Amino acid sequence: MTMVARAVNSVGLGMIGGGSLEEALDELESGAADAVIVLENDLHRHASAARVDAALAKAPLVMVVDHQRTAIMDKAHLVLSAASFAESDGTVVNNEGRAQRFFQVYDPAYYDAKTVMLESWRWLHSLHSTVNNRQVDWTQLDHVIDAAIAALPQLAGIKDAAPDATFRIRGQKLAREPHRYSGRTAMRANISVHEPRQPQDKDTMFAFSMEGNNQPSAPRSQIPFARAPGWNSPQAWNKFRDEVGGKLRHGDPGVRLFEASASGLEYFTAVPASFQAEEGKWRIAPYYHLFGSDELSQRAPVFQSRMPEPYIKLNPADAAKLGVNPGQCSPLAWKARPCVCRWLSLKA
Numbered sequence: 001m002t003m004v005a006r007a008v009n010s011v012g013l014g015m016i017g018g019g020s021l022e023e024a025l026d027e028l029e030s031g032a033a034d035a036v037i038v039l040e041n042d043l044h045r046h047a048s049a050a051r052v053d054a055a056l057a058k059a060p061l062v063m064v065v066d067h068q069r070t071a072i073m074d075k076a077h078l079v080l081s082a083a084s085f086a087e088s089d090g091t092v093v094n095n096e097g098r099a100q101r102f103f104q105v106y107d108p109a110y111y112d113a114k115t116v117m118l119e120s121w122r123w124l125h126s127l128h129s130t131v132n133n134r135q136v137d138w139t140q141l142d143h144v145i146d147a148a149i150a151a152l153p154q155l156a157g158i159k160d161a162a163p164d165a166t167f168r169i170r171g172q173k174l175a176r177e178p179h180r181y182s183g184r185t186a187m188r189a190n191i192s193v194h195e196p197r198q199p200q201d202k203d204t205m206f207a208f209s210m211e212g213n214n215q216p217s218a219p220r221s222q223i224p225f226a227r228a229p230g231w232n233s234p235q236a237w238n239k240f241r242d243e244v245g246g247k248l249r250h251g252d253p254g255v256r257l258f259e260a261s262a263s264g265l266e267y268f269t270a271v272p273a274s275f276q277a278e279e280g281k282w283r284i285a286p287y288y289h290l291f292g293s294d295e296l297s298q299r300a301p302v303f304q305s306r307m308p309e310p311y312i313k314l315n316p317a318d319a320a321k322l323g324v325n326p327g328q329c330s331p332l333a334w335k336a337r338p339c340v341c342r343w344l345s346l347k348a
Contacts, residue, residue, distance in 0.1 A: 005095050012093030015154050015257065021046055028055035035061040039120055040082060042070040045295070065120050068299065080123045081116065083108070088119040089141050089203050091158045093257060099155075100254040101162035103206055103222075105176075107199035110208075111188055140165055141203040157257045162222055167205035169220065174205050175212030178227045216240045221253040287313060311342040319343060 005011050025047065027033040036059045043052045049071075056062050056075040064076040067084040082088075086105045093099050108115045118126075125138045138144055142164045149156050167174075177184075185195045199208045206212070206224065216228060216239035228236040238244045275283070292298045292307030312332075314322075324330060324343045331340055 003095055008094070009092040011095055011097060012091075012099075012155075015093060016152060025051060025055045028059050031058060033059065035059065035063070037124075038062070038064045038066070038072055038076070039124075040066050042068070042295075043072055044070070065123055067117075068296070080118075082120045082123065083117050087117065090119075091145070091161055093158075094254075096256070097258045098254040098256050099158040099161040101222075103204055103224075104201065107208065110196070110199050111191070139202070155257065157255045160255045162253065163205050163220070165202060165204055167220075169213040169215070169218045172211075172213040173201075173207040174220065174222065174224065175210055175214050176206050176208055176224050177210045178214070178225050179210055180227070181210050217249070219250050221248055221250050223248070309342060310339060311344050313344040 021043065024033075024036070028036060036056065052072075053075060056072070061078070062072075062076045063078045063080070064070070064073050065080045065082045066073070067082045067087070073079050083104075085102060087108055089102065089104050091099055091101050108117050121138065121144050125144075126136055129136045138147065145159055149159060185193065188195075201208055205222070214225070214227070223240055226233055226236040226240060228239040231239065240248055242249050286293075289308065291303050297303045298307060319325070326344055328343050329340050330343065331338060333339070
């Protein structure tokens, strides 16, 4: 039995602790909080929009740090543009309690020098340093990790999730790009045919370049791409494994922050009561789709073209009781948010 969290770092946030969204809204409504920072989150997805907006209206200062445009920004006094997961580095904890490091894919400033887009922690640390009238001392991701461990000992294992920025193999950083990577100059030829210097990554062991180490036998588990001379990409993975179809030669990336307890959970003794249908009451469960169920992908036009219209799927017998037919549209309301859904019938 496996618990799958709703968001990529839900388990990590749970380990950090803190209050709930309901408690935060209560403090704003009562005037107990003098400011609120909304960090990379659309609160309207987790609570009633009316309540969220009313609570934010009572806050003397609302600051939003995000990489996506949300309706919360319309209520903000200050908005800071943050880097997305593809434009930054960090650590998340997955549903098995494994701390996993993610790495920056590209630097937005390389394609547009006017871009001012920093990681959330750089924005917040700069503001904190300014308020306290001291120098900025978090200049690398490793500094943030060390500070997080000092404040949250339960996260001590995240330091071992990946090597630090000083890691080298035979004096080389790890290449982000394969040797066959071509067209690098053409990628920004609309800006200038003169290729500038590649961005310098001071946060990780990777280089924004083809120059660097990518030996399959090298002692590392961080592999940005799989390529071996004479092999197609899928087969090239075997060069990085201890055997064909086996594990990586130097172990899986990441580190477990906690293990299963010896006693385990009472799956067979504390059995909840079986579901009993009640007249006039409904249990709603999400029905996930490959395209559109993810919070970020549903913003992309190419995914939107593959997304189904909102619908409710229910048993034919229940549909008959409600007097609805497949394809019929009905107005619904959830937490004072109206919507129109089609009815679909499950196969008998």
